[in-house]
Amino acid sequence: MTERPVTTTDAGQPAPSDEHSQSVGPNGPLLLQDHYLIQKMAHFNRERVPERVVHAKGGGAYGVLEITEDVSQYTKAKLFQPGARTESLVRFSTVAGENGSADTARDPRGFAMKFYTEDGNYDIVGNNTPIFFIRDPQKFSDFIHSQKRRADNHLHDHNMQWDFWTLSPESAHQVSFLMTDRGTPASWRHMHGFGSHTFLWYNAAGDKFWVKYHFKTDQGIRNLTAAEAKAAEAADPDLHTRDLFEAIRRGEHPSWTVNVQIMPFEDAADYRFNPFDLTKVWPHSDYPEITIGRWTLNRNPENYFAEIEQASFEPSNFVPGIGPSPDKMLQGRLFSYPDAHRYRIGPNYLQLPVNRPKNEVHSYNFDGPMTFQNPADPVYAPNSAGGPAADPTLWSGEQYGVAGEIVRSAYQLHREDDDFSQPRALWEKVLSEVDREHMVANITGHASAPEVTEEMKRRVVQYWRNVHKDLGDGVALGLGVDGG
Ligand code: NDP
Numbered sequence: 001m002t003e004r005p006v007t008t009t010d011a012g013q014p015a016p017s018d019e020h021s022q023s024v025g026p027n028g029p030l031l032l033q034d035h036y037l038i039q040k041m042a043h044f045n046r047e048r049v050p051e052r053v054v055h056a057k058g059g060g061a062y063g064v065l066e067i068t069e070d071v072s073q074y075t076k077a078k079l080f081q082p083g084a085r086t087e088s089l090v091r092f093s094t095v096a097g098e099n100g101s102a103d104t105a106r107d108p109r110g111f112a113m114k115f116y117t118e119d120g121n122y123d124i125v126g127n128n129t130p131i132f133f134i135r136d137p138q139k140f141s142d143f144i145h146s147q148k149r150r151a152d153n154h155l156h157d158h159n160m161q162w163d164f165w166t167l168s169p170e171s172a173h174q175v176s177f178l179m180t181d182r183g184t185p186a187s188w189r190h191m192h193g194f195g196s197h198t199f200l201w202y203n204a205a206g207d208k209f210w211v212k213y214h215f216k217t218d219q220g221i222r223n224l225t226a227a228e229a230k231a232a233e234a235a236d237p238d239l240h241t242r243d244l245f246e247a248i249r250r251g252e253h254p255s256w257t258v259n260v261q262i263m264p265f266e267d268a269a270d271y272r273f274n275p276f277d278l279t280k281v282w283p284h285s286d287y288p289e290i291t292i293g294r295w296t297l298n299r300n301p302e303n304y305f306a307e308i309e310q311a312s313f314e315p316s317n318f319v320p321g322i323g324p325s326p327d328k329m330l331q332g333r334l335f336s337y338p339d340a341h342r343y344r345i346g347p348n349y350l351q352l353p354v355n356r357p358k359n360e361v362h363s364y365n366f367d368g369p370m371t372f373q374n375p376a377d378p379v380y381a382p383n384s385a386g387g388p389a390a391d392p393t394l395w396s397g398e399q400y401g402v403a404g405e406i407v408r409s410a411y412q413l414h415r416e417d418d419d420f421s422q423p424r425a426l427w428e429k430v431l432s433e434v435d436r437e438h439m440v441a442n443i444t445g446h447a448s449a450p451e452v453t454e455e456m457k458r459r460v461v462q463y464w465r466n467v468h469k470d471l472g473d474g475v476a477l478g479l480g481v482d483g484g
Contacts (some may be wrong), residue, residue: 007034010043049309051099054144055110059228059241060190060308063297065115065258070371071292074209075201075263076397077321079117082290089114090149090297090352091311092188092240096147102233104182104224104238106446111193111215112313113295116215116358119394123317124241125337126302128185129178130194132278133171135411137332143168158449159311159420159456166459169419172467176423180435181223181443187243189254190222198276200323201262202397208265210275212282214289215256223384226442248300259289265400272416276327280422307354310343310439325396328411346370360417362388423467438472444478457481 008013015036016022020032023204030037043170067224070082079086093110116123134143146164150157153212158469165171177183186193195213202208224232231237247254261282262276273280301307314337315330327470347368349355364381376383411417431439447460457479476482 009039012067014419028147029089046364052093052340052344054095054113055091055093056099056387057090057097057101058110058308059244059304060091060301060311061244061297062299063088063253063295065293067293068291069260069290071260071262071290071416073207074211074260075321076204076474077117077119077201077319078119079122079319080321081352083185087116087358088295089116089231089271089307089311090276091308091313092244093305096144102237104184104229106226106229106442108178108183109185109188109191110432111191112311114311114313114317117319119319119361120320120359121317122322122355123313123315124195124474125257125313125315125333126195126197126213126215128191128192129174129182130196130212130214130281131174131177132196133165133169133174136328136330137336139168140332140336142197144173155328158446159451159453160172161455162452162460162473163449166456168391169463172419172463173279173383173423173426175385176439176467178444180431181225181442182221183442184224184226184229185240186222186224187245188240189219189247190217191340192216195257196328197278198263198305199330200325200398200400202321204397208274208397208400210263210265210268212287213260213417214261215295216259218255218294225438248297249435251297255294255298257291258293258295259291261287261289263287270414272414273422274411274414274417276325277296277411277417278327278468279419280417283425284294286403306352310337310345310352310354311354312345312349312355314338314341320394321397326402348380366387385481400416414437420466427468427471436471436474440474440478444474447475447479454481 007018009015012250021037022031023029024031034238052188061186064087065079065084065088067080067082067084071080078084081355091112093112094101094105094107095110096107098104110125111128112125114123114124134140143164146160147156149155150160165175170320182191193215196212198212200208201211207417236242242345245252259285263271268275273282275282312332316324316334316338318324324334345352348370349360350357351371361373362375364375364379366379375387378387380411381387381389427436428441441465443460447457452460458481460471461476461479461481464475465473
């Protein structure tokens with residue numbers, strides 16, 4: 001028989017009992033001096049950190065990024081140099097549902113990746129779609145509120161969702177993706193990932209490029225129909241979490257081909273679409289995808305809470321060779337993600353093993369709750385005691401000029417910018433006949449919820465007629481409204 005270890009308190013003292021509280025006689029009241037009981041009850045009350053306001057439900061795994069091609073002419077980032085292998089972590093998630101909600105809900109999927117590079121963490125915090133519902137972070141909390149529960153009855157409300165979408169025509173491209181069967185992927189293994197935003201790359205000579213990331217699933221795209229997703233919701237709300245974990249445990253390591261689109265820096269100002277608008281893709285005919293490597297998931301976490309619930313992804317984690325673009329949504333997220341982690345986990349979230357970079361940290365930040373990695377003296381810079389010193393040359397290449405008046409304004413339109421031509425291209429050029437039928441049925445099903453008013457249904461029809469007449473007509477037929 002293997003010898004069992006003795007239970008201890010969290011302070012390591014042998015625990016007095018696994019079952020009995022200390023009491024006055026067998027039937028008597030309990031004693032405040034039973035510090036072990038009090039520690040157990042008090043710690044239990046504190047088991048949860050606040051769940052993420054968005055992307056609360058998810059799962060993840062570890063993997064490796066391998067670069068097979070040479071893109072050193074575009075970026076000097078070490079993780080993208082030929083032959084580089086970089087350990088990484090991913091967290092997949094739904095967006096709107098609470099922790100515990102069904103994996104198969106109609107929703108975009110978060111596709112957040114952390115790469116533990118020798119220059120510190122690099123995070124690509126993307127989705128399974130290349131675009132988003134809005135293009136200005138001013139609207140983000142409003143958008144999310146429209147997808148969450150109502151203030152009065154605590155119920156989800158499709159009328160509220162369509163109200164926001166139809167008043168925000170820039171949402172049409174992303175809502176189009178959402179309403180195809182790609183809005184209900186069969187598993188996380190069978191969907192693409194996109195960095196979505198445009199990012200800056202610069203090479204060793206300081207030449208600059210704009211880049212978009214595409215992680216194309218090697219398992220092939222597989223989706224659920226609306227009926228299959230509903231059935232899965234009832235049968236196994238944790239379907240995607242289970243699928244990924246079981247696949248990796250079986251030794252079936254899912255992989256993605258890593259592609260990029262590269263735009264020369266100077267093209268951006270005069271490109272036919274605003275290349276920084278998060279509601280737009282860069283058409284492949286203008287900027288074809290280039291394969292740069294493969295990303296494979298090969299290891300499950302050992303502890304969900306420690307490694308996935310506390311995993312903290314931040315689009316602001318750049319390494320030399322990569323920087324932000326002026327995409328307004330990205331600019332907003334550069335603040336909001338690390339801010340969320342400071343609130344959820346605490347200001348020293350980067351000291352946790354899952355978030356800690358693999359290279360040594362020589363920061364002058366110190367103290368705060370739960371610190372265990374403080375810098376040695378001196379704790380200030382500049383100093384004359386041989387403390388760490390920044391090397392600005394590592395970041396040379398990231399600088400570029402901008403000018404303009406301070407305004408509150410929409411993006412300046414490029415020649416072909418509008419809200420509907422790209423979703424129209426999706427409908428006309430990309431979707432199959434079956435895809436279109438399902439899209440109409442999915443929209444009709446969603447907008448047929450009992451709370452959706454007749455007036456809202458007419459707005460829904462008009463919204464889709466702006467994308468394509470056939471689509472709007474199909475939705476009008478499905479909803480039984482004329483749409484005017
Ligand atoms: P292309 O024909 O070159 O590319 C179409 C893209 O759509 C491919 O990446 C294809 O790759 C993807 N696709 C295929 N079926 C679907 C589907 N059911 N739902 C979503 N995406 C699908 O044309 P363009 O580059 O000119 O783009 C045309 C439209 O395609 C865009 O307006 C956009 O709506 C959509 N699209 C474009 C992307 C881009 O980065 N240019 C990326 C994804 C979609 P795959 O089947 O492997 O996903």
